[in-house]
Amino acid sequence: MSAPSIFSTTPQSLSVAVDGGTSSGLVKLAAEHVLCEQCHSAVKNSVTLKKQHPSRGSERFCRYAGIDILGSSILSSGSAGAGAATCHLCCLILGAIRQQQQTPIANGPADVTINVSRSGGITFSIQVEEGGRQRNIGELVIVPQDYLEGLPTSPASGFAFPDQSSHIYQNAQLALSLASEPSFCLARAWLQQCLQKHSKCTEAAGMAVGRPSRLIDVGSETGRDPRVVVMQHPEEGLEYLTLSHCWGGAKILRLLVENFDQLITGIPMSSLPKTFQDAVIITRRLGYRYIWIDSLCIIQDSPSDWRSCAAVMGEIYAGSVCTISALTARNAYDGGCFFDHMRNPLSFRPCRLTEDWWVEGNTNVGPDLRVGLSPMPLHTRAWVVQERILAPRTLYYGSNGLAWECVECSATEAVPMGEVSRFSPKASFFATQKRGSDPEEYYNQWTDIQIAYTRCLLTRFDDRLVAISGVIKRIEKLTGWTNMWGMWKERLLQDLLWFVEEPTKGRPQTDEYLSPTWSWAGIEGRVMLAVGGSKETCHWMADDINVGLSDDGKHGCIRLRAMMKAVSIGKSPSWQLNPGIDAPSPKWEEVDWDPDVTPGAGDMAKEVRCVLIARVLDYLGPGSEAMDIGLVVVRHGKDWIRIGVFRQLREGSALFGDHKVDTTELTIL
Incomplete structure (x- = not known):
């Protein structure tokens, strides 16, 4: 052209x-x-x-x-x-x-x-x-x-467009609308080549074990309105797409007990929010009949139906042919998938000024699906983490154009041939499953997911665990590990030493009991681990660990034996821990700690203890001092509750010095 x-x-x-x-x-x-x-x-x-x-x-x-x-x-x-x-x-x-x-x-x-x-x-x-x-x-x-x-041209790691069909991606790069045929041609080419040639993607899809109990039948372009269909006996080979989107604060059409019969009869397209309308069109243009949309396939005012569907939601995405993702729409009504009002392909294309000089295009969304270091709006939502990881193929629509991500490669309009992305959680998770023999790899993969997941937002904090349950169940199946309130029983001492990047004012209130205080699941904010757990450098100082229920049988607890020392919480704003050590010119007069939530004035009067969990050798490099790391707990009746993690170098007047400290049995709720 x-x-x-x-x-x-x-x-x-x-x-x-x-x-x-x-x-x-x-x-x-x-x-x-x-x-x-x-x-x-x-x-x-x-x-x-x-x-x-x-x-x-x-x-x-x-x-x-x-x-x-x-x-x-x-x-x-x-x-x-x-x-x-x-x-x-x-x-x-x-x-x-x-x-x-x-x-x-x-x-x-x-x-x-x-x-x-x-x-x-x-x-x-x-x-x-x-x-x-x-x-x-x-x-x-x-x-x-x-x-x-x-x-240099990127290696064609995923897709091939012969010279005679190069117009497929060239036209898509210049299409004035993502709802136009050039964009659908490129999307179909990515999907069909992946289905036919990507063995890893096919293998990933084969790992799914769940099937949806309801789907949306989109019909044909000239046929009737879409409708909800009940899958009494879901066929093993049933092909369907899934939608990944931000609910936001919008009040969208939902499947309810009272409108169930109505939505089975038909759903007028005009009653659907923009993102859903666009998803129906995409499903039809990709050549498929069924799509799964959470708000229309789960009875939203039926707690029992929601619980049963949420339990297999990750597997529903894993078993779909492809997931359609509204990458930059902040809610179901804002922008949809096509973003025609913002589409400007020329802002990303280089422009020739003279025979000698060109202007480079603006930065488009990269194959890693980020602009700079900022995630797209969709990837700030917690539910989307497992949708992205478990779905074998994802087709992204947004204001930055069309993009693709599968187990084998990622692609965009600007890089239509695709390339292996270093930042694809989908590819990383599958690669770990394939190697699958080293427990350390599974655990490292999980901690990466945990960090990414806990930085994301939830409309209802009650969903903190269920929104990532699909990934947890997959890891349980692959490793034989047991997960309890988001913590791995087989790596519990290491898991206990999590800390939150920025403490909030308090623990979120939930309708039902969510987790014990020693689990990250009950805290808002980005969560990370204090130690990596290398056997060569980390000595675990606690033992006799037992996880179970409290005496009332309603709450989780952990019982262990460890060394404990009394401390007190200092004044705002530093809230440092004071060990009360009376020694001449101590080098360490205070204990550094990361509180789970911002301490209040009343915390200064509580009975506070530091519980030693791990001793990390050469913490700051070879030949450096060791670091003591453990939990900070406060008295709660005859038991204790966690309020943070402490760290202290073993020098000067260290809290747990070389003098003998007796171990104590304690229960943390």
């Missing part, structure tokens, strides 16, 4: 015939390298861009009257029946503004300057005028023609 004239100032559109789809007619594609009259003039008059080796310095490139002018024609290009070409450079500038802004930007003049650095790097620097002052927004990188030609 040939590009339009580089310096064209007349709005254009490119049209291509639909290949292999169910629609007929023409599809509008964005036209690359087309410049508006203002940008064309600025490029033509630029002194810097006339040189092959510009000197260090700055040059004013162009002043745009307002940000809304940059975006006006772009916004219309996503509407039905539109498709007029927009200025490629304007799209890149607006894309840079949208990607970099941390706070809302009022419409105002935008100034673009060409900067040449000492090293010879060239950039467009973008500033906007706010309140009479210039605010730096972002920049675009300018590169020579031979730089783009010399870039």
Whole structure:
């Protein structure tokens, strides 16, 4: 497909015939390298861009009257029946503004300057005028023609597009809508090639043991409305898709006892939130009849139905052909899957300015499904962690375009051939299952998942354990381990030494008992482990461990024998632990600790103890002092409850010094 004239100032559109789809007619594609009259003039008059080796310095490139002018024609290009070409450079500038802004930007003049650095790097620097002052927004990188030609291509680790079918991904890269046939062609190509050629993905799908009791029958594009169907005896080979999405705070259509018969009869498309409507369309266009959507396939006001379905939810995703993920929609009504109102493919495509110079595209979502170090909105939700890990294939839709993740590779519109992602939890989890002989590998994989999971958000904290239960059950099946309140019985001493990154004001209140205080499951916030547990460097100091129920039979408890020392909690804001050691010039007068929740004034009067669990040798490197690590507990009747983890180097007036300390039996609730 040939590009339009580089310096064209007349709005254009490119049209291509639909290949292999169910629609007929023409599809509008964005036209690359087309410049508006203002940008064309600025490029033509630029002194810097006339040189092959510009000197260090700055040059004013162009002043745009307002940000809304940059975006006006772009916004219309996503509407039905539109498709007029927009200025490629304007799209890149607006894309840079949208990607970099941390706070809302009022419409105002935008100034673009060409900067040449000492090293010879060239950039467009973008500033906007706010309140009479210039605010730096972002920049675009300018590169020579031979730089783009010399870039190494990523190894085709996942997908192959012969020359005669390269239009499949080329058209998708320029499609003005993710709901258009070019995008569906690329999605179908990824899915079909994975089903036919990726043996690891097929093997991962074969590990699923659960099947959904209900599905949504989407019918055909010209047929009846979708409806809920009850699977009395789910077929072993039944093919269905699943939807992964953010509920957010939106009140969405749900399956209830009172509307059960109605939704079995039919669900008007107009009654579905945008994300669900889009998922129905995607299911049909991918060539499938059934999709599982949590809010429509679980009776939401039936506790018994919810519990039984939630118990196998991870396996439902694991057994699906593919999961459709609304990657950047913050709730079911916001944006959906297609994001037509924000779709601007030209902001991610390099633009040719002259025979010698190009502007690189803005950063698109990478194959690791992050922009920079920030996760996408979908991946901030706790339920999605197991959906992403256990589903063998996931097709992502979002404002950054179309993306793919399976066990063998990840791909995007920008990297359609796919590549092995270093940050794919799906691939990492499967790789651990395949090796499967070293318990340490399973445990390390679990701790990585635990860290990622506990940084995510839950609408109902009561779901803290059930939302990750699919992964826990898979690890139990593979290892034979026993999980109790999110803790592994076989690694319990190590598991006890978790700490929360930032303590909150208190433990969340739940409708039912969730976990004992020594489990991370009852605490909000990102949870990590204090020790890695290497046998060569860590000595476990507690023993006679027994996990069970408290005397009332309603709460979990752990009974163990360990050394204990009395401490007191100091004043705010440091809340340090004071061991009360009376020694001349002690090097360590206080004990460092990580509280589970922020201590209150009343905690200062409680009976507090440090319980030694582990002694880590060479904690700060070979030849360094050892570190004592254990639990901080407070008296609760005749027993104890956990309030944090302590650490102390074994030097000076260490809490557990070389003098003998008797061990004590204690019960922690």
